[in-house]
Amino acid sequence: VLAISLALALTACNSDRGTSPETPTTPETPSTPETPTTPETPGESTCVANPMGDTALYLRGGMNSWNAAEEYKFNYVCDHFELVTETDGDQSFKIADAGWSANSDFGGASSSQAVANTPLPLALQGSNLSFTFSGVNKLVLDLSKSATEPTLTIYQCPDNPLGETALFLRGGMNSWTAVSDDLFTYSCDAFYLNVNETGEYEFKLADSGWSAA
Numbered sequence: 001v002l003a004i005s006l007a008l009a010l011t012a013c014n015s016d017r018g019t020s021p022e023t024p025t026t027p028e029t030p031s032t033p034e035t036p037t038t039p040e041t042p043g044e045s046t047c048v049a050n051p052m053g054d055t056a057l058y059l060r061g062g063m064n065s066w067n068a069a070e071e072y073k074f075n076y077v078c079d080h081f082e083l084v085t086e087t088d089g090d091q092s093f094k095i096a097d098a099g100w101s102a103n104s105d106f107g108g109a110s111s112s113q114a115v116a117n118t119p120l121p122l123a124l125q126g127s128n129l130s131f132t133f134s135g136v137n138k139l140v141l142d143l144s145k146s147a148t149e150p151t152l153t154i155y156q157c158p159d160n161p162l163g164e165t166a167l168f169l170r171g172g173m174n175s176w177t178a179v180s181d182d183l184f185t186y187s188c189d190a191f192y193l194n195v196n197e198t199g200e201y202e203f204k205l206a207d208s209g210w211s212a213a
Contacts, residue, residue: 056098
């Protein structure tokens with residue numbers, strides 16, 4: 001959703017016409033109007049460049065023998081890092097790059113115990129973190145305010161509301177058929193699909209049998 005705010009300043013000029021105009025008096029120089037501010041759109045977030053550059057971050061702990069495993073690699077999204085993973089039990093862990101570099105090794109600051117849905121302050125080369133995992137969780141690492149003192153929030157992911165039912169993009173771009181290239185993927189709390197289309201199409205989201213529910 002793109003919200004565009006326009007601020008328009010208009011200046012009107014008046015002129016008098018006559019056969020023998022009097023010598024006009026020099027008008028006062030008008031004051032320069034203040035530049036209007038553009039109102040913020042509620043709920044609008046601003047994406048920023050990845051503060052870690054090309055450095056990849058991983059969840060490293062007891063669940064993967066403290067290795068930098070590809071399936072535990074964080075993805076950078078707009079203004080934060082996130083990872084959806086499935087693991088269970090009490091786990092000790094940190095967030096770090098593959099080489100435990102000093103500027104990308106994040107652990108606990110004043111506390112090392114993570115609590116679900118609550119941002120936990122982190123610090124460079126901080127203490128090992130701990131959390132009791134259950135099923136699928138989303139870990140959100142927020143470096144938008146500080147690249148050296150980020151926060152970590154862990155969310156419990158709900159079950160797929162459609163169960164085993166597959167959801168497809170069906171429309172004019174694929175003759176309204178349910179094809180694997182247009183199959184949505186459920187991740188934590190939403191369905192996702194990347195498409196590469198041009199032109200204007202009508203479409204719906206549906207399963208392969210156009211089920212009512």
